[in-house]
Amino acid sequence: MSFQLKIPVLTYHSMNISGNTYAENDHLALASDLETISEVGFRVIPLSQVVDWHQGSISDEEVARTVAITLDDGSWFDYYDLDHPSWGVQRSMFNILRDFNERGASTYKSHATSFVISSPQARALLDKRCMIGKDWWGDQWWVDAVASGIMDVECHSWDHVHPDLDEVAQQDQLKGDFTQVKTFNDADVQFAKAGEYIASVLGNRPSLFAYPYGPSSDYVVNEYLPKYQSRHQFRAAFSAESRSVSKTDNRWTLPRFICGYDWRSPEELEGILRSA
Ligand SMILES: [Zn+2]
Numbered sequence: 001m002s003f004q005l006k007i008p009v010l011t012y013h014s015m016n017i018s019g020n021t022y023a024e025n026d027h028l029a030l031a032s033d034l035e036t037i038s039e040v041g042f043r044v045i046p047l048s049q050v051v052d053w054h055q056g057s058i059s060d061e062e063v064a065r066t067v068a069i070t071l072d073d074g075s076w077f078d079y080y081d082l083d084h085p086s087w088g089v090q091r092s093m094f095n096i097l098r099d100f101n102e103r104g105a106s107t108y109k110s111h112a113t114s115f116v117i118s119s120p121q122a123r124a125l126l127d128k129r130c131m132i133g134k135d136w137w138g139d140q141w142w143v144d145a146v147a148s149g150i151m152d153v154e155c156h157s158w159d160h161v162h163p164d165l166d167e168v169a170q171q172d173q174l175k176g177d178f179t180q181v182k183t184f185n186d187a188d189v190q191f192a193k194a195g196e197y198i199a200s201v202l203g204n205r206p207s208l209f210a211y212p213y214g215p216s217s218d219y220v221v222n223e224y225l226p227k228y229q230s231r232h233q234f235r236a237a238f239s240a241e242s243r244s245v246s247k248t249d250n251r252w253t254l255p256r257f258i259c260g261y262d263w264r265s266p267e268e269l270e271g272i273l274r275s276a
Pocket of ligand 1: 072073160212213
């Protein structure tokens with residue numbers, strides 16, 4: 001038996017702020033976790049390199065003892081410091097990464113991939129219904145985030161099939177996750193149209209996708225994504241399966257760990273890294 005390299009992919013939600021402790025606040029968790037990752041002798045690499053390795057274009061040696069960081073939903077808390085109405089000013093995920101890099105505490109530059117909801121209309125409505133209606137879910141920051149080299153912007157579907165939207169791209173209005181995205185028309189909006197909008201802002205089509213809430217459907221994984229790749233232009237998709245990525249994983253259901261569910265403390269993160 002030879003050793004099989006595995007790479008953990010960590011996921012944070014910058015809107016998860018219900019206090020100012022590690023367990024209550026994904027910003028504080030990320031800041032702490034960057035230190036833990038470095039102390040345990042791991043380094044952060046861009047998610048695109050995890051996919052390069054998975055698809056065979058970079059070697060095991062280049063990605064030994066690495067981890068990738070992802071952010072879901074793409075609210076302004078990813079990029080801008082914002083004054084949270086209950087919990088005060090929150091350092092953005094972007095600025096936490098930048099602070100870490102500028103301190104020069106590690107030999108590498110930390111990096112994160114932000115999976116954004118594509119539809120501007122969906123984000124505008126969710127801003128009113130899930131946040132506090134301050135227009136904190138726009139895409140004005142995407143270009144600067146990518147240009148910084150610290151953050152990539154990738155795709156978290158057209159509308160997240162979000163329960164708080166009046167209408168979603170699912171033929172029977174079955175909301176909640178991607179298990180009911182089972183037709184070409186629905187999938188083509190959630191993937192191809194979503195990618196087109198992101199490209200209209202950034203200039204390039206996104207190549208990585210994260211399923212809202214984690215699960216997907218057989219149609220998406222076995223039909224739409226493998227058969228229409230020239231149309232949607234994605235090369236991998238991520239679930240929330242709570243494992244590290246290994247070479248044998250299906251490229252359309254790569255696993256990720258979720259902060260607050262799969263680990264809740266620096267010690268639990270260390271456990272994930274040490275078992276990778
Ligand atoms: Zn999400």
